[in-house]
Amino acid sequence: MIEHIFIAVLCKGHILLEGVPGLGKTLIIKTIADILDLDFSRIQFTPDLMPSDITGSEIITQEAKTGDRGFKFIKGPIFSNIILADEINRSPAKVQSALLEAMDERQVTVEGVTHELPRPFTVMATQNPIEYEGTFPLPEAQLDRFLITINLGYPSVEQELSIINNQETVHPIESLGQVLSSDDILSIQEAVKTVYVDDLIREYIVGLVDKSRNHTEAALGASPRGSLALFRGTQALALIRGRDFVLPDDVKELAVPMLSHRIIVSPAGRMRGIQSTDIVEELIEQIAVPGAQTSGWFRT
Numbered sequence: 001m002i003e004h005i006f007i008a009v010l011c012k013g014h015i016l017l018e019g020v021p022g023l024g025k026t027l028i029i030k031t032i033a034d035i036l037d038l039d040f041s042r043i044q045f046t047p048d049l050m051p052s053d054i055t056g057s058e059i060i061t062q063e064a065k066t067g068d069r070g071f072k073f074i075k076g077p078i079f080s081n082i083i084l085a086d087e088i089n090r091s092p093a094k095v096q097s098a099l100l101e102a103m104d105e106r107q108v109t110v111e112g113v114t115h116e117l118p119r120p121f122t123v124m125a126t127q128n129p130i131e132y133e134g135t136f137p138l139p140e141a142q143l144d145r146f147l148i149t150i151n152l153g154y155p156s157v158e159q160e161l162s163i164i165n166n167q168e169t170v171h172p173i174e175s176l177g178q179v180l181s182s183d184d185i186l187s188i189q190e191a192v193k194t195v196y197v198d199d200l201i202r203e204y205i206v207g208l209v210d211k212s213r214n215h216t217e218a219a220l221g222a223s224p225r226g227s228l229a230l231f232r233g234t235q236a237l238a239l240i241r242g243r244d245f246v247l248p249d250d251v252k253e254l255a256v257p258m259l260s261h262r263i264i265v266s267p268a269g270r271m272r273g274i275q276s277t278d279i280v281e282e283l284i285e286q287i288a289v290p291g292a293q294t295s296g297w298f299r300t
Contacts, residue, residue, distance in 0.1 A: 013147025038081035051098035200290035
């Protein structure tokens with residue numbers, strides 16, 4: 001989970017953490033901001049939240065001496081390096097859409113004026129299972145803007161015992177210190193782009209995405225943004241693991257978390273209990289990895 005979070009940060013991407021309450025989703029995001037020494041804002045998504053509560057708004061001001069009136073832009077919590085969009089699916093679509101421009105273009109437009117967001121900029125959103133009462137499904141356009149989805153499950157018995165023992169007297173998080181600065185992050189983000197990706201691996205990535213659009217159980221396949229996300233994600237994964245080149249296994253490892261949330265299962269598939277992760281895993285099994293041939297398209 002931590003490796004995938006750093007992959008998203010180094011790719012200038014955004015993260016969607018899914019899981020039931022109490023698994024530490026909020027804690028891990030706050031901790032990442034602390035150890036990277038980045039500005040952090042938390043937005044608690046609720047049904048009564050307004051878009052201006054996120055982006056900011058223009059207010060009327062008056063000069064004390066002259067009495068002149070004018071408008072002044074008051075920045076919203078979106079103007080930070082790391083944004084925790086807590087329980088993002090508890091707000092309706094009109095509020096969720098306030099993040100679309102910020103996530104894609106790193107800017108917000110209020111009253112016709114565009115305001116640049118700080119760099120680096122990453123939205124880390126948490127989401128409760130959609131079956132929970134009081135939740136709204138995220139629009140496809142917003143899901144596509146998340147680089148990666150991380151699904152958190154319950155810990156094992158041994159892991160939960162370790163959690164209790166480690167927090168008996170003091171929380172381990174309190175002993176963590178800063179490991180990188182914002183300048184370090186920006187530098188590494190540029191270094192990610194230099195990692196070598198062979199042409200066959202590029203074809204492999206595009207082949208996976210293309211097949212998702214023609215799958216019989218998919219109503220909507222992954223977009224070209226999905227190809228770019230998987231391409232950049234494999235570069236970051238290789239860099240984190242000390243390589244300056246991408247392996248086919250990097251693509252296979254990241255395909256599910258980077259593509260599954262971009263695929264919409266058809267109604268008939270949902271009736272049979274098929275999930276988007278099943279479609280991606282099937283494509284990984286069907287499409288031959290680079291190395292099986294020297295040139296041309298891949299066998300299925």
